[in-house]
Amino acid sequence: SSVSRFLPNPKSLAPRPGVDEGPIHLVKAGLPQQLADLGWDVEFNGHHQFEDISASITSDEPIGLLKNPRRVSQVCHAVAQTVSGHAKRGKLPLTLGGDHSLAMGTISGTLEQYPDACVVWVDAHADINTPETTDTGNIHGMPVAFLLGLGSPVPEFSWIKPVLKPNRIVYIGLRDVDAGEKRILKENGIKAFSMHEVDKYGIGQVVKMALDHVNPKGDLPIHLSFDVDALDPTVAPSTGTPVRGGLTFREGHYICEAIYETGCLVALDIMEVNPSLANEEAVKQTVAVGCSLARSALGETLL
Numbered sequence: 001s002s003v004s005r006f007l008p009n010p011k012s013l014a015p016r017p018g019v020d021e022g023p024i025h026l027v028k029a030g031l032p033q034q035l036a037d038l039g040w041d042v043e044f045n046g047h048h049q050f051e052d053i054s055a056s057i058t059s060d061e062p063i064g065l066l067k068n069p070r071r072v073s074q075v076c077h078a079v080a081q082t083v084s085g086h087a088k089r090g091k092l093p094l095t096l097g098g099d100h101s102l103a104m105g106t107i108s109g110t111l112e113q114y115p116d117a118c119v120v121w122v123d124a125h126a127d128i129n130t131p132e133t134t135d136t137g138n139i140h141g142m143p144v145a146f147l148l149g150l151g152s153p154v155p156e157f158s159w160i161k162p163v164l165k166p167n168r169i170v171y172i173g174l175r176d177v178d179a180g181e182k183r184i185l186k187e188n189g190i191k192a193f194s195m196h197e198v199d200k201y202g203i204g205q206v207v208k209m210a211l212d213h214v215n216p217k218g219d220l221p222i223h224l225s226f227d228v229d230a231l232d233p234t235v236a237p238s239t240g241t242p243v244r245g246g247l248t249f250r251e252g253h254y255i256c257e258a259i260y261e262t263g264c265l266v267a268l269d270i271m272e273v274n275p276s277l278a279n280e281e282a283v284k285q286t287v288a289v290g291c292s293l294a295r296s297a298l299g300e301t302l303l
């Protein structure tokens with residue numbers, strides 16, 4: 001059917017500059033045409049800079065440890081409304097990031113239209129710190145906690161309704177989880193397939209077990225939120241928080257291909273491509289892998 005894409009490009013979302021430039025690199029690499037060539041009716045929703053939000057926030061003092069809290073919250077709220085609007089019109093929102101904190105917006109938007117949607121979170125990190133457990137105050141390490149309504153409420157984020165339930169999210173690719181996050185995953189019984197399970201069972205079995213857990217009858221809409229740092233840094237070097245021992249190029253693409261095959265995909269995020277962190281060759285490689293992951297999740301097959 002049709003995929004509508006927009007490029008949240010919130011300045012200063014990430015402590016490391018440059019992730020806001022990721023989306024436009026993916027577009028300039030030709031992703032819209034690549035998706036049109038797959039048969040999608042691509043509606044390019046523009047390269048969002050959210051200047052209005054940035055202009056309206058004169059000072060964005062940390063709240064506790066949280067950095068840029070007002071800007072992040074308001075941008076994510078705008079993203080939620082945009083994603084919800086596209087989904088309501090029967091489109092498949094593809095969000096190119098950009099900081100993974102944006103998933104508070106994209107997944108809120110999906111859940112508004114598909115309250116029973118499940119989430120496949122592909123990442124080296126769990127991104128489930130609460131305001132109490134975060135060590136860095138970087139909100140890209142917290143989106144899942146906000147979506148689940150965990151931790152003490154932060155008024156600036158009160159627009160996020162805790163619609164997501166712990167049994168409706170599953171992780172693949174974890175290998176850098178903070179102590180507090182490990183506790184939270186256990187306490188909430190959240191299913192997570194780390195790189196250990198990927199090694200042990202192979203990616204095919206891991207994706208099967210992950211989907212059997214989170215979408216047992218294969219009847220729930222799926223929101224795939226893919227942080228490119230789930231891939232090994234030799235595969236996706238230009239990203240903000242690289243961690244060794246990640247998914248191979250093929251393992252990353254297998255996840256996307258298998259989720260497309262379910263026919264349940266309703267929303268897709270390709271996040272954390274940061275073109276300012278590596279040499280030109282490494283940036284090109286990371287942008288190219290972001291584009292090919294999106295194509296695989298949207299129907300490109302090998303045969």
Ligand SMILES: N[C@@H](CCCCC(O)O)C(=O)O
Nearest residue numbers: 100125129136138140141241
């Ligand atoms: N757990 C770390 C690293 C988070 C990495 C975020 C990325 O996955 O989007 C933190 O809380 O700062």
Ligand SMILES: [Mn+2]
Nearest residue numbers: 014099100140
């Ligand atoms: Mn980030």
Ligand SMILES: [Mn+2]
Nearest residue numbers: 100123127227
């Ligand atoms: Mn992430």
Ligand SMILES: [Mn+2]
Nearest residue numbers: 124125227229
């Ligand atoms: Mn990550």
